[in-house]
Amino acid sequence: MFNNHHVKLAIAPIGWTNDDLPELGGEVTFEQCISEMALAGFSGSEVGNKYPRKTEILKKALSLRGLEIASAWFSTFLTSKPFEETAKAFIEHRDFLHEMGAKVIVVSEQGNSIQGKMEVPLFENKPVFTEEEWAGLLDGLERLGDLAAEKNMRIVYHHHMGTGIQTTEEIDRLMKETDPEKVSLLYDTGHLVFSGEDFLHVLNTHMNRIHHVHLKDVRIDVANKVREGKLSFLQAVKDGVFTVPGDGVIDFKPVFEALDAARYEGWFVVEAEQDPALANPFEYALKARQYIREISGV
């Protein structure tokens, strides 16, 4: 698979040190994290909370290990704050990523999001945008897309549990009502399966909009427990709802086959936040690397 089209494999630092739950992996250093990524056979990374923000320092540390920056998360507040506030922070983030050589910027709307709220049950409380909020989101994303284009970059929208863009219907509307030239999609297997969506249907429906892929697997017994026990997103993560590809219920073979057939080009990012004290991040990185090689040749 993936002959003659350019794909690269990265891993996110979130399995070593978790930005949403900084106590997970608090003791793990930046150097340990990126050294283990390289040793496990990855060629890229996203940006975590321990990464130096000075581009020369970050570039040197990564290039010593043969790593590149694939992208980094950016929280938008287009439904809850004036556009200018999001735009100002976005431009700084865009310029940092551009300097690091990334081509895509991960964005996710956090207006009314419950993803960071430890005590708020996930399935009962996700926000549902009003028409006014939809209008602010759609317009704001296109304007961020224009700002990204100034640097020859794209925004890739991250659908996410506990936010206003989580379900198939919400993703469909977002894609239908934004300009494909300005707003692309990040496809995250783990969030779709946790939400109960048909992940292959979403992939095939929006294939031509997908310009970044997060490979996340799901422990379905934990997902069911979270739904039934009315737990929050952060409790789910602590309890191990996510794991690396090859360790959960998702069959990634059809995902790779469909992306290969569509001649997808860009990054695949293994992203499996779980407690590093329970799931050794280096061991799980190796496990993911081997599984992906076996089923896709990447």
Ligand SMILES: O=C1C[C@@H](O)[C@H](O)[C@@H](O)C1=O
């Ligand atoms: O891409 C992601 C970034 C994280 O901060 C987030 O919570 C995680 O679930 C994810 O998919």
Ligand SMILES: [Co+2]
């Ligand atoms: Co993700």
